[in-house]
Amino acid sequence: MFCSTKMLKFSLFFLSFFGLVLVSVFSVDDPVFNDEIMGLIVFKAGLQDPNHKLISWNEDDYTPCNWEGVKCDSSNNRVISIVLDGFSLSGHIDRGLLRLQFLQTLSLSGNNFTGFINPDLPKLGNLQVVDFSYNNLKGSIPEEFFQQCGSLKTVNFAKNNLTGKIPDSLSLCNTLTNVNFSYNQIYGNLPSEVWFLRGLQSLDVSNNLLDGEIPKGIQNLYDLRELSLKKNRFSGRIPEDIGGCVVLKSLDLSGNFLSGGIPQSMQRLNSCNSISLQGNSFTGNIPDWIGELKDLEILDLSENRFSGWIPKSLGNLEMLQRLNFSRNQLTGNLPDSMMNCTKLLALDISQNHLDGYLPSWIFRKGNYHGLEVLDLSSNGFSGGLPSNIGGLGSLKILNLSTNYFSGSIPGGIGELKSLYIVDLSDNALNGSIPFEIEGAISLGELRLHKNSLGGRIPEQITKCSSLTTLVLSHNKLTGSIPAAIANLTNLQHVDLSWNELSGSLPKELTNLSNLLSFNVSYNHLQGELPVGGFFNTISSTSVTGNALLCGSVVNHSCPSVHPKPIVLNPNSSASNSSVSSKYHRHKIILSISALIAIGAAAFIAVGVVAITFLNMRARSAMERSAAPFAFSGGDDYTNSPENDPNYGKLVMFSGDADFADGAHNLLNKESEIGRGGFGVVYRTYLRDGHAVAIKKLTVSSLIKSQEEFEKEVKRFGKIRHQNLVALEGYYWTSSLQLLIYEYLSSGSLHKLLHDNTNKNVLSWRQRFKIILGMAKGLAHLHKTNIIHYNLKSTNVLIDSSGEPKIGDFGLVKLLPMLDHCVLSSKIQSALGYMAPEFACRTVKITEKCDVYGFGILILEIVTGKRPVEYMEDDVVVLCDMVRGALEEGKVEQCIDERLLGNFAAEEAIPVIKLGLICASQVPSNRPDMSEVINILELIQCPSEGQEELLE
Structure with a gap:
């Protein structure tokens, strides 16, 4: 049926196309049937257009000039531009477009075109712009594409699946000004002939697999403004003649294997406003002449092996906005001349060997008032944090971690209203967390771990409603955990471990619906762990080291208490409970359900005491008896020595009763997956590989005799329904009973x-x-x-x-x-x-x-x-x-x-x-x-x- 449908569609298309050809032959002078309409309709016929963007393309029209994405020359009504960017089109780029002899711009960016690049497209003599970026084209770039390129100026094949090498014929297309082959899988060398394109203004071959050295001869590109070779596999040195590109605005060689020093000729790049050499293996000092490039706005020399001092000449770069010298081997301190770089938005000199006191001029009002990122982490800075830290009013990220800062955290940090990340971890800070922190209303991450901070966790921190990460571990914090932290509903990660916190964990913490991790290990906390939400699955390692905590997670039962009776306050106002006031019509009359619940609670209290006592007896008996397993399949019990009362019997209703990990591993703590009114549930595997859930009954003293137990269990084992959990077997001793169920992983x-x-x-x-x-x-x-x-x-x-x-x-x-x-x-x-x-x-x-x-x-x-x-x-x-x-x-x-x-x-x-x-x-x-x-x-x-x- 599918093949027949395809053949029918093909036949209709063929007839339509053949009809158009016939009409074009006999009606050449009729504008309705000109080559351009026919070419565009044929092109459309091979496409999928899910959003109906090309619905206006009608073969009955006299002209395509009013079609979506089509533009014509007003003097002769010939198609000169097709721009279909982001139309969600798919299919192949059909040869029908070759009929558009006056076409100058063909832009199909941001679609889902597949297939190969048509090598004949440049034969359209007027074609100047070809943009196939952000599609799924494959194969290599054809050599023929650039051999007869006519007037082609811009070629953009970025973000496709192209492979192969850069064609040598690229150098034959002297009219080219912009070439972008980025984000493909093109390999091989960058051909030196590319430098023959004297009119080239922009070359981007980034994010490919190109290797070898960057060829010499780049000085021939007098008009080159943008060069991006980032994220390839280029090695060797930067060509010494690169300084000949005197109008170069942007140079990005990051993410390669380049080495050596920065060539002297680069000081001639006076027009350059962005240089990135990040992620290579450059060595030597940062040259003093860097300060002569006064148009620089971005300078990124991070992740190299630069050494020595930061040159004082940086103070001449008054236009500088982003400076990144991180992950090098720089020494000394920041030069005072840098206070002239007043337009800095981001300063990152982390992971170097800088030392000394933190320059106070960084925080002076009026100096770096627009600074958004300040990262001085992983250096050797010492001394105290400046009290005028609030002067950086635009600061969003402050990272001073892993230094030797001492003293207290200044309260001025609360003046930073835009601050999102604060990391002061791994220093020698003392004192308390300032209550002024509440002023940092945009704060999302607060990391103060590995210091000597004392005092209580300030309740004012709950004013930071955007907080997602709170890490205060390895300090000397005391007091209880504020219940108000539960109001920080965006919290995802909390680490308060290795402190001296006391009291109980607030039950309200279960309201933290976005919580992914919560660590309070190694404190002095006590009482019952919260039940519900994240705390139903919390790891035992997150609460260990608190001897007085109780609950199933720490394997320490809490003291028995009577359940809290249900109390409905007849005077509760709408402000306290809008739902209650909405649905309780008479304030002094309790609902029938509530009255019954109160009565039931009283009976339950008696039952809890009775059952708890019986369970204590049962556990005691189980501890004295650790019965081994005897395996049997079906109803064959001959392998169980009936004369030994301590020898257990394991029966599976179908299949082999052998367990993959052995009987001794069935009931370990790591295998526990849940607890209920009747017992604890564990997960294990049978020899055939499928998982089962084992319920260990904790009501041993209430179990009937073995004969009655087996009778009932066999009855349940025969019940099979797609909406009932299947019972697959059981285990019996006088002191331990297990029920074996099918395992369901979805919970x-x-x-x-x-x-x-x-x-x-x-x-x-x-x-x-x-x-x-x-x-x-x-x-x-x-x-x-x-x-x-x-x-x-x-x-x-x-x-x-x-x-x-x-x-x-x-x-x-x-x-x-x-x-x-x-x-x-x-x-x-x-x-x-x-x-x-x-x-x-x-x-x-x-x-x-x-x-x-x-x-x-x-x-x-x-x-x-x-x-x-x-x-x-x-x-x-x-x-x-x-x-x-x-x-x-x-x-x-x-x-x-x-x-x-x-x-x-x-x-x-x-x-x-x-x-x-x-x-x-x-x-x-x-x-x-x-x-x-x-x-x-x-x-x-x-x-x-x-x-x-x-x-």
């Missing part, structure tokens, strides 16, 4: 919804797919008479295709029939998902408690909010908030703002209503899961149902 639904480090926002299609998949999985469980009991977003995993899989189902069947109020304290770790009947002893627990949790999950997925969100002195229950919004006709405002309006309202609003029905307070009002599936399939838009759900 949990909770992580996708609430982990602020996750940049991939779930689309509406993906969310609907997850809701429908969960419904199908839960319905399948209920068909097999299994109640989940513990449905929540952390127990819903997402596979690589975006399908949800419900995990942790049926685990309650492994435990004795405790009072369900006590049991709920173990398995219901989030009150927001708990059905009200869990708080009532007289109400029977049925599948409808799962339906309630499913309803809360629907609201969580659609709104992107947690089931319960704690405000300053209040609590917002998601179910109540959405119900209130529905009653006020504002339910669309509840939909996750990250969707940016990109959702189907005709689906989203009915789904929200379904979630509220499922989360009804009365169990009998909730639908069965089979009914839920039918409703969801009715809600799904027919047009969307045929599409791929994952966008």
Whole structure:
């Protein structure tokens, strides 16, 4: 079919073209069918024009002069210019353009043209400008291109995929003034014949693979203004005759392998305003005559081997704007004469051997008032920082790191309103961080590590709202970490390690949604690590060295405490909680959900105490018994010595039970991937290479007998559904039980919804797919008479295709029939998902408690909010908030703002209503899961149902 379509298109094109040829033969005098229209239409026929830029190119027109991108000579209406820059065109540059005999300018820059360069184009005798830059042309530059170049002046092939050598015929095109072959893969030598182009004004062959020496003879280019040979592989010395290019404005030889000194003749380049020799192997002193080039605005000699002192003559360069001498072997200090360089915008002399005190004239008002970058790092400067540092009002980057500066940080740093980066690290600074830092309102990075700074971290630092990096490690800072740091919502990297900080980590730090690293190791911090956001995945090395910190990350359990009861302040004002005042109509009446939550919390407190006691007994028993594994496959237990009670039995329901790393590596700390109400989860690999998740049950004292345990586990092992996590096997001893599940690398639904480090926002299609998949999985469980009991977003995993899989189902069947109020304290770790009947002893627990949790999950997925969100002195229950919004006709405002309006309202609003029905307070009002599936399939838009759900 595809081939037939292509043949049809080709036939139509051929007939059209042949028709044009016939008409042109018999209607030569008719302007409608002149060669120029035919050539342009043929050129267009070979292109793809996704943005319809060439829609005005109509073969029925009498003239192409009004076509987009086409310009004609007003005297004869002949096409003289085609400029199609940035039109997103693709295809080949067709020979049809050869019919445009009067064409002077052909510019196709910034498109996606492919194929080779047509060598016949210069035969258009009037052609002066050819610009094919920023395309995907390949092959070499044809020798024929420059052999009959007519009046060609400008050739630009930059940013393509050209290879081969620079053609020798280039020297034959005496009319050339501008040549640009940069950013290709051209190799070989630069032909010396290129210097025969006496009219050449600009030559750019940068970012290629050219090598060898720069040929002599460049002095012949009297009109050369710009020369760029940067980022090639040129070696040897700069040609001595380069001084003959007396009108040269810009010279860039950076990023090569050039050596030797700067040739004496360069002092004749009096018109030069930019010289870059960066990244070579030049040696010797920086010559004194450099100060004679009084038009210099940019001088970059960085990353070489220059030595000696910085010449005093630099003070003569009053036009100088950017000076970079970094990464050399310069000694001495900055000459006082440089105070005359008052137009400097950037001064970088980092990574040299300079020493002495910091020149005070740098910071004097009126001297360098426009200076934006000051980098004196990695030298030997000493003494104190000047108090008048605030004189550099335009400064954006200040780097004085890795020197020997001492004394305190001057408060004047707060006067630098434009300052973005401050790096004073690796010095001998003392005193405290000045509170005036709050004045640097543009500050993005603050690096003060490896000093002797003391005192507290000033709370005023929170006024620097743009801060992304805060590194204060290896100092002597004391006191607690200010909770207000949590207001710096742009923070990505925080390092407060190796200080003397005390107190607890503020819980508010979990609000830092952009956090990528947070290191507080080796301090005197104590208490529980924050839970949520970045801190759910923080590395143990980031908190080590704080003996009194507790939490799963440091493998140190926190002391048992009663959960904080939910308190709703009847007098809370709108200023404290706009959401609360919006949806709570009567200030003195609590919602039904909140009352039930309060009652449930009381029962949970009792349960936590009971379960904690039992778990302590279980852990003690496990420590006394380290049972080895006995491997078996299927239901064959003959390899397990039943007469040895300490010999464990490992059973896989299918495949080999052998583990890639051996049994002794299954439960190490490095393999831990999560913790839940029933136990700790680890990841390991089977011999066949596929990963599995192993849940170590931490409720050993509540487990039934081995016979009942194996009976239930085998039952669960037979349950297979695309929306349920598969149980692949188990391990048993009297003191240790393991459940082996399939491993899903994409993580949990909770992580996708609430982990602020996750940049991939779930689309509406993906969310609907997850809701429908969960419904199908839960319905399948209920068909097999299994109640989940513990449905929540952390127990819903997402596979690589975006399908949800419900995990942790049926685990309650492994435990004795405790009072369900006590049991709920173990398995219901989030009150927001708990059905009200869990708080009532007289109400029977049925599948409808799962339906309630499913309803809360629907609201969580659609709104992107947690089931319960704690405000300053209040609590917002998601179910109540959405119900209130529905009653006020504002339910669309509840939909996750990250969707940016990109959702189907005709689906989203009915789904929200379904979630509220499922989360009804009365169990009998909730639908069965089979009914839920039918409703969801009715809600799904027919047009969307045929599409791929994952966008």
